[in-house]
Amino acid sequence: MPMSKSSRYAIGGFLVVLLAIIRAFESSLFYDPLTDYFRGDYTANPLPGIDTTLLSLHLTFRYFLNSIISLGIIWIAFRKWGMVKFAATLYLILFIFLIILFLSAYSWFSEYKMLIFYIRRFIIHPIFLLLFLPAFYFQEKVASKQ
Numbered sequence: 001m002p003m004s005k006s007s008r009y010a011i012g013g014f015l016v017v018l019l020a021i022i023r024a025f026e027s028s029l030f031y032d033p034l035t036d037y038f039r040g041d042y043t044a045n046p047l048p049g050i051d052t053t054l055l056s057l058h059l060t061f062r063y064f065l066n067s068i069i070s071l072g073i074i075w076i077a078f079r080k081w082g083m084v085k086f087a088a089t090l091y092l093i094l095f096i097f098l099i100i101l102f103l104s105a106y107s108w109f110s111e112y113k114m115l116i117f118y119i120r121r122f123i124i125h126p127i128f129l130l131l132f133l134p135a136f137y138f139q140e141k142v143a144s145k146q
Contacts (some may be wrong), residue, residue: 012076018069019126038117047110059123067091071131078136087132095139098123
């Protein structure tokens, strides 16, 4: 059953609101002592002690919540399962890479606070959606010209 343009906009808007809700309630939904740490004077203070297992679980949960919602947005925008499957594969590969990099940086390179900060950003925020949407749009335009 084809979906009307207004329905697609409404569902897309709802999914964007879900991403905003995750961000707005992050401190009550997820364990992440680094949030308060990086909001404060982190340059003068050492990294806080964290429960790496609990933080890893919460980062994983948040990443996959954001990823599922982002995949919904990609589906609404392009309506192609191949694109959604490709994006899902990228999300999984990027997550494995980022979580290993984050835990390694926290464990062995804690003096590089900004490295930890930016890796964590890619995990907790739907930054890849901002990269994938224009990339897929461009791919669609290039493919339609051939």
